[in-house]
Amino acid sequence: MSCAEEQPAVPRLLDVRDLRVEFRTRDGVTEAVSGVSYGVDAGRTLAVLGESGSGKSVTAQAIMGILDSPPAFVTGGRILFQGRDLLELGEEERRRVRGARMAMIFQDALSALNPVVSVGAQLAEMYEVHQGLSRRAARARAVELMDRVRIPAAKERAGDYPHQFSGGMRQRIMIAMALALEPDLIIADEPTTALDVTVQAQVMDLLAELRREYDMGLILITHDLGVVADVADTIVVMYAGRIVETAPVRDLYRRPAHPYTRGLLDSVPRLDGDRGRELYAIKGLPPGPADLPPGCPFTPRCPRAQDICRTERPPLYEVAYGDAAYGDAPAKRTSACHFWKDELDARDAIAAP
Amino acid sequence: MPATPSQPPEPAAEPGEPVLEVRDLAKLYPLTQGVVFKRQVGAVKAVDGVSFELRRGETLGVVGESGCGKSTLARLLVNLERPTAGEVRYRGEDITKLSGRALKAVRRNIQMVFQDPYTSLNPRMTVGDIIGEPFEIHPEVAPKGDRRRKVQELLDVVGLNPEYINRYPHQFSGGQRQRIGIARGLALNPEIIICDEPVSALDVSVQAQVVNLLARLQEEFALSYLFIAHDLSVVRHISDRVAVMYLGRFAELGTGTEIYDHPTHPYTQALLSAVPVPDPESREGRERILLAGDVPSPANPPSGCRFRTRCWKAEDRCAVEVPPLAVPPAFQAPGGPAAHPSACHFAGAV
Amino acid sequence: MPEPFDTPQAIAPAGGGAQALAATDTQALRGAPAPTPVVPAGRRGPGRPAGRAAAPRGLWSDAWRDLRRNPVFLVSALVIVFLVLIAIWPELITDGNPYRGDLSKAQDGPAPGHPFGYDLQGRDVYTRTVYGARASIAVGICATAGAALLGSVLGGLAGYYGGWWDALLSRIADVFFGIPILLGGLVFLSVVTSGSVWPVVGFIVLLGWPQISRIARGAVLTAKRHDYVQAARALGASDTRTLLRHIAPNAVAPVIVVATIALGTYIALEATLSFLGVGLKPPTVSWGIDISSASTQIRNAPHMLLWPAGALSITVLAFIMLGDAVRDALDPKLR
Numbered sequence A: 001m002s003c004a005e006e007q008p009a010v011p012r013l014l015d016v017r018d019l020r021v022e023f024r025t026r027d028g029v030t031e032a033v034s035g036v037s038y039g040v041d042a043g044r045t046l047a048v049l050g051e052s053g054s055g056k057s058v059t060a061q062a063i064m065g066i067l068d069s070p071p072a073f074v075t076g077g078r079i080l081f082q083g084r085d086l087l088e089l090g091e092e093e094r095r096r097v098r099g100a101r102m103a104m105i106f107q108d109a110l111s112a113l114n115p116v117v118s119v120g121a122q123l124a125e126m127y128e129v130h131q132g133l134s135r136r137a138a139r140a141r142a143v144e145l146m147d148r149v150r151i152p153a154a155k156e157r158a159g160d161y162p163h164q165f166s167g168g169m170r171q172r173i174m175i176a177m178a179l180a181l182e183p184d185l186i187i188a189d190e191p192t193t194a195l196d197v198t199v200q201a202q203v204m205d206l207l208a209e210l211r212r213e214y215d216m217g218l219i220l221i222t223h224d225l226g227v228v229a230d231v232a233d234t235i236v237v238m239y240a241g242r243i244v245e246t247a248p249v250r251d252l253y254r255r256p257a258h259p260y261t262r263g264l265l266d267s268v269p270r271l272d273g274d275r276g277r278e279l280y281a282i283k284g285l286p287p288g289p290a291d292l293p294p295g296c297p298f299t300p301r302c303p304r305a306q307d308i309c310r311t312e313r314p315p316l317y318e319v320a321y322g323d324a325a326y327g328d329a330p331a332k333r334t335s336a337c338h339f340w341k342d343e344l345d346a347r348d349a350i351a352a353p
Numbered sequence B: 001m002p003a004t005p006s007q008p009p010e011p012a013a014e015p016g017e018p019v020l021e022v023r024d025l026a027k028l029y030p031l032t033q034g035v036v037f038k039r040q041v042g043a044v045k046a047v048d049g050v051s052f053e054l055r056r057g058e059t060l061g062v063v064g065e066s067g068c069g070k071s072t073l074a075r076l077l078v079n080l081e082r083p084t085a086g087e088v089r090y091r092g093e094d095i096t097k098l099s100g101r102a103l104k105a106v107r108r109n110i111q112m113v114f115q116d117p118y119t120s121l122n123p124r125m126t127v128g129d130i131i132g133e134p135f136e137i138h139p140e141v142a143p144k145g146d147r148r149r150k151v152q153e154l155l156d157v158v159g160l161n162p163e164y165i166n167r168y169p170h171q172f173s174g175g176q177r178q179r180i181g182i183a184r185g186l187a188l189n190p191e192i193i194i195c196d197e198p199v200s201a202l203d204v205s206v207q208a209q210v211v212n213l214l215a216r217l218q219e220e221f222a223l224s225y226l227f228i229a230h231d232l233s234v235v236r237h238i239s240d241r242v243a244v245m246y247l248g249r250f251a252e253l254g255t256g257t258e259i260y261d262h263p264t265h266p267y268t269q270a271l272l273s274a275v276p277v278p279d280p281e282s283r284e285g286r287e288r289i290l291l292a293g294d295v296p297s298p299a300n301p302p303s304g305c306r307f308r309t310r311c312w313k314a315e316d317r318c319a320v321e322v323p324p325l326a327v328p329p330a331f332q333a334p335g336g337p338a339a340h341p342s343a344c345h346f347a348g349a350v
Numbered sequence C: 001m002p003e004p005f006d007t008p009q010a011i012a013p014a015g016g017g018a019q020a021l022a023a024t025d026t027q028a029l030r031g032a033p034a035p036t037p038v039v040p041a042g043r044r045g046p047g048r049p050a051g052r053a054a055a056p057r058g059l060w061s062d063a064w065r066d067l068r069r070n071p072v073f074l075v076s077a078l079v080i081v082f083l084v085l086i087a088i089w090p091e092l093i094t095d096g097n098p099y100r101g102d103l104s105k106a107q108d109g110p111a112p113g114h115p116f117g118y119d120l121q122g123r124d125v126y127t128r129t130v131y132g133a134r135a136s137i138a139v140g141i142c143a144t145a146g147a148a149l150l151g152s153v154l155g156g157l158a159g160y161y162g163g164w165w166d167a168l169l170s171r172i173a174d175v176f177f178g179i180p181i182l183l184g185g186l187v188f189l190s191v192v193t194s195g196s197v198w199p200v201v202g203f204i205v206l207l208g209w210p211q212i213s214r215i216a217r218g219a220v221l222t223a224k225r226h227d228y229v230q231a232a233r234a235l236g237a238s239d240t241r242t243l244l245r246h247i248a249p250n251a252v253a254p255v256i257v258v259a260t261i262a263l264g265t266y267i268a269l270e271a272t273l274s275f276l277g278v279g280l281k282p283p284t285v286s287w288g289i290d291i292s293s294a295s296t297q298i299r300n301a302p303h304m305l306l307w308p309a310g311a312l313s314i315t316v317l318a319f320i321m322l323g324d325a326v327r328d329a330l331d332p333k334l335r
Helices: A056-064 A091-101 A119-131 A135-148 A167-179 A197-214 A225-231 A249-254 A259-267 A307-311 A340-351 B070-077 B100-107 B127-137 B144-157 B162-166 B174-186 B204-221 B232-238 B256-261 B266-274 B316-320 C016-030 C059-068 C071-088 C125-161 C163-178 C181-190 C197-224 C227-235 C239-275 C287-295 C302-329
Strands: A014-025 A028-040 A045-049 A072-081 A102-105 A185-189 A217-222 A234-239 A242-248 A317-320 A332-335 B018-033 B039-055 B059-063 B085-090 B110-113 B192-196 B224-229 B241-246 B249-255
Touching: A014 A056, A028 A045, A028 A056, A028 A072, A028 A217, A028 A234, A028 A242, A045 A056, A045 A225, A056 A072, A056 A102, A056 A185, A056 A217, A091 A102, A102 A167, A119 A135, A119 A167, A135 A167, A167 A197, A185 A197, A197 A217, A197 A225, A197 B266, A217 A225, A225 A249, A234 A249, A234 A259, A242 A249, A242 A259, A259 A340, A259 B204, A317 A340, B018 B070, B018 B224, B039 B059, B039 B070, B039 B085, B039 B224, B039 B249, B059 B070, B059 B232, B070 B192, B070 B224, B100 B110, B110 B174, B110 C227, B127 B144, B127 B162, B127 B174, B127 C227, B144 B162, B144 B174, B174 B204, B174 C227, B204 B224, B204 B232, B224 B232, B232 B256, B241 B256, B241 B266, B249 B256, B249 B266, C059 C071, C059 C302, C071 C125, C071 C302, C125 C163, C125 C197, C125 C239, C125 C287, C125 C302, C163 C197, C181 C197, C181 C239, C197 C239, C227 C239, C239 C287, C239 C302, C287 C302
Parallel strands: A045 A217, A045 A234, A102 A185, A185 A217, B059 B224, B059 B241, B110 B192, B192 B224
Antiparallel strands: A014 A028, A014 A072, A234 A242, A242 A332, A317 A332, B018 B039, B018 B085, B241 B249
16 A cells, blocks of 8 residues: 555555655764655554654654754655645745644654643644634634543633643643644654553544544554554554565554564563563664665564575565455555565464464 | 672572562652742652562562552662651561661662663763672672673673673663663672663563563572563563552552453553554454543542542442452452452452 | 764654664664674673773773863863963063063064063063963962862752752852952952952852852752662662762763853953952052053053953963863763
């Protein structure tokens, strides 16, 4: 679903093609995002999964147009949003798209909100500035919005300041701000990482519900395999600035086509797993952008590595491998592993009853 | 432990024997108003009457959400804070009253691993200095000429290259830093290590490495762990027994099976059902309990049962009577996995 | 060790911390010698040889190694050593007499053997500038050292222990902050009849320490919050040890910056006080006195102002550069 080659008649909501982002510092130039392509349609959720340094957040910032330049520069690719290439727009136009058509939710709601302005006023400001509503009307809309994200006693609490809200409530306010202008796309960067488990579930449910209600596209950036499993339609796994695997959510968890994905899945302790057994651990550390090994960047940590992996960088192979055994239609997926077939078969061997 | 072979372990407690006994431990932080003449306007009950014992060689997991008091509990156990009430007995001695030389001696046996590997190591000390500092503070543990070798052995034990002795913390990744923190905790050959969210700040693929390391060290050096975390899956993996904490109190305490497979406290049930499972297929069959609202402020906790404001089973009685942490009478006779302490009036009715 | 790759921190508004961490990973790997950083479990063993690691080093020896190779440090240190030398032995570079004047040459420009010209009383400006170094540098260094020492000790202790001691000290510092410097100088120094440098130094320390103590207190409060301080306490470290090993090295940077900037201000303050007639008094020679007297003649004889003022600027610059270099050397992340 994220393949760049096809040209649908109706442009996709978002279609990122071969995006490249460089960091230029006094220590040299490093590529943080190396040819990433993914896309999302209205009403769908795309999860971008990766560890710190995988380039998942940088990609999102490039899409939003909020990269800090310098040191970060988009050096290649296209970001097609509703058919228009955002990279070709002027700063003014870009800002208009960013405010009204796409919005972002950050991990740390407390630092993303202005501490000296009441949340009601912060929400109302969105309407006053972008839609020219009167102060009174904007206030009314703000309260409506707070109600929408299920903040109890919204009317009474609109005058409260950010620090008077709990973490979960603040994240709801962030969601409300993102939602205010009814954007077509929301990018959520680790929206629940800072929250407690019970609150995490509430916030994820809210996001999923609003996405359905407003028929938005949602890009969920996270490192948490559990959170992703519950809400995503499609998953993109990133490693060292590249996509290593793309698959519909069920296929990815059932039969990963990349050793890194499998390593991630196996290294998470599970509530229904064996206790006491040694956890599977991916050996070593993720490489930094400046010391990528030639060939496949995962080679030094890969249990499946062969000579070819050390020399030849694997392309994103199409994995046309339907899960007929489970009655699914063959799904379109990709994997950047020379041995994706072996990887799939290995999972089959384990999964076979 | 190999790092200090000259130090024979102290007369070992029998396996299963309690090494740490905690009774009615409480910590109140006064809330004050005024600058010059401070007056108390209330108190945050961070820990409010917690009792348990830690047995030799076991891992007791403590799970709870932020603000439940689990980190304060950790700091009380390593004597970084003095409790308002209650006692912590190590080998029969109440360590909360100790000071000076006696306290320093106890510190050798109870060490801590911190959550954030980025602030728990002094950025201006070399790794050798960081891991060697315990020996400088307790010179009797290792003679001076021996220290460098011991530091390098410790680095080796935690899986780091012993040649990194002259490097600074910022030259290491999060996982490696956490290994350095663990080596520092191990240096004095302690009996108990309090782990305060030791893997929460790490990347997924590195978490597993550190969890495995902790498990291996426990076996090798017969350590007892108090393992604090908010991640129920990690706690389940590493713990022999688990305590569920809510607003300064234990809600439920039992073995892994008892807590995870037969929870009797509604809070535990809700927590378990909220854990995201990395499997899209199992979610469909799962019944999820979505709790309403947030954790109330510990400065103003609900009367009676602390959980009642978010509990779907709450009745009038819960607002008045504090449920004791006890085995529900209904399960006492038959026994079985449901027969474990749970602080709910309706624990027996599950 | 190459410079750390620290840029991504600046990029990401949220979740950016994670990016920066990864970048630090890079660093760890890049500098790693042959074996992989994470040793597989099987490689352990109690009897494993310690390896050929170099002799253990610490922050101070590393900082010194770093400084010796830093041109900024070398240049500024050289300038300061030179200034101190001529402050002690002005005869080294001049054989003139700073007091002897020839009124017939008043305000004359440069002449052979008198490259800087003459002042209002026909005294040689070059000789006076050289001799002036003694008082000015004595005031600058002693007042800065005194204020920095007093301020960082008092402020540091206030930050570390907090409580009533902190409240008391902060109020006292506020009182000193409230004293207008010139008025205070007029009152305090007019009762002192000696024209030597020490009353001036004492006065400046008295009014200068609160500024340093505020900075030191804040820096200690920041450092104290970190887990490594808790870790040291959990190991049983004494307060002295915690302060000296863990807090001081992490709190010293802002104190160095403020102190080196203050040094220039203090030398200028001495000049002002001297100008008002309550600071140094003739026959003491100082840049401050000369700058003050030259300032009224700036139209007729700019050279009278230029040389002592130039010497003052070079001195201040040298100390600021030295402070910068030391501060950077004490930060392992910048190595």
